[in-house]
Amino acid sequence: MPAAQYPSDPAEAAARLFLGWVGGHYARSTVLGAARSLDGVWQGQATVGRRWSIGLTVLDTLTAASDFEFEAARAALERRLDATEARIALWVPRGAGVPAAEPALSALAAALEAAAPLPDGRLELRRPVTLRIRRTATQGSVVTVLGGLSAHWAQFTNKVPGTFQLNSVELHRLPADPDERDALMQRIVRAAGQPDVDGGIELPAEEAWVANEIEGDRAYVLGIPGAESDESAARLRRNIRALLKRSEAVPPPDAGTRALVVVGAATYAEEEKLSWSLKGMDPRLYSGFDIIAVVADGTVKPLLQPARGTLPWDAPLG
Numbered sequence: 001m002p003a004a005q006y007p008s009d010p011a012e013a014a015a016r017l018f019l020g021w022v023g024g025h026y027a028r029s030t031v032l033g034a035a036r037s038l039d040g041v042w043q044g045q046a047t048v049g050r051r052w053s054i055g056l057t058v059l060d061t062l063t064a065a066s067d068f069e070f071e072a073a074r075a076a077l078e079r080r081l082d083a084t085e086a087r088i089a090l091w092v093p094r095g096a097g098v099p100a101a102e103p104a105l106s107a108l109a110a111a112l113e114a115a116a117p118l119p120d121g122r123l124e125l126r127r128p129v130t131l132r133i134r135r136t137a138t139q140g141s142v143v144t145v146l147g148g149l150s151a152h153w154a155q156f157t158n159k160v161p162g163t164f165q166l167n168s169v170e171l172h173r174l175p176a177d178p179d180e181r182d183a184l185m186q187r188i189v190r191a192a193g194q195p196d197v198d199g200g201i202e203l204p205a206e207e208a209w210v211a212n213e214i215e216g217d218r219a220y221v222l223g224i225p226g227a228e229s230d231e232s233a234a235r236l237r238r239n240i241r242a243l244l245k246r247s248e249a250v251p252p253p254d255a256g257t258r259a260l261v262v263v264g265a266a267t268y269a270e271e272e273k274l275s276w277s278l279k280g281m282d283p284r285l286y287s288g289f290d291i292i293a294v295v296a297d298g299t300v301k302p303l304l305q306p307a308r309g310t311l312p313w314d315a316p317l318g
Helices: 010-026 068-083 104-113 150-156 178-192 230-248 274-279
Strands: 030-038 041-048 052-060 088-091 123-137 141-147 162-168 201-213 220-222 257-263 291-296 299-304
Touching (some): 010 041, 010 052, 010 088, 010 220, 010 257, 010 299, 041 230, 068 088, 068 220, 104 123, 123 178, 150 162, 162 178, 178 201, 230 274, 274 291, 274 299
Antiparallel strands (some): 088 201, 123 162, 123 201, 291 299
């Protein structure tokens, strides 16, 4: 086997996750074959059900949006995870930093070993964070929020005695369990009623990252630096369009079925921007594909699927 490259190619992880989805959806075995990657366009071939071939084109929107510091940290974490023989794809939430040195590397590796399975098959790992709340006025009943809880500010309205500032910049992603989310909101409301809140109170909490168990012989870390913004969304659209045009210039693998996979960053799978970016483009750019899917936050989301029974391997086993 060739030596692992650090940092990894995110497209390879996306291809493996997509094939895992194919295998589960069609109840067939999948094996990834030879591949090539150039300038964000990854192309490879896979075998489905030991008989049929599928040509994969994966568009990597992550690498072009990254920087040297993030990539160096990603490489360091992948090396640390490979030392434990962890066969996973770890998804970094938008805006979160990747540890690049000890003891933070080992702390994250330990959190991954303790990760719990979610109902959808992903793993959820926990990282300790600190929230800070301070009352700025006795009038009103509202909390202004900075950081990962900013979308939840309305849950505190009319529940707190005064006007407050909540600093949640260390928290980038909430746990999946809605009861656990509600419990955190209640803890914040109770903290707002403490007598020393005018001077500021620190609240220990946990953020949740997700990972996938993955086929292969290495670990992958996927993400990009910086929080999401209107500018980053515009860059994503331009990047996808450029990658689609670039893929047209490269002859696809010779296969009976062609699949397009686009991998990108999202804090939560339901908030990914890849789908609407693709749907807003000229469909002729991807008209030659039989299957189209996006991969973000550890989730494979099919956008185009043939009707059941259309593909040669989509038939009763036997």
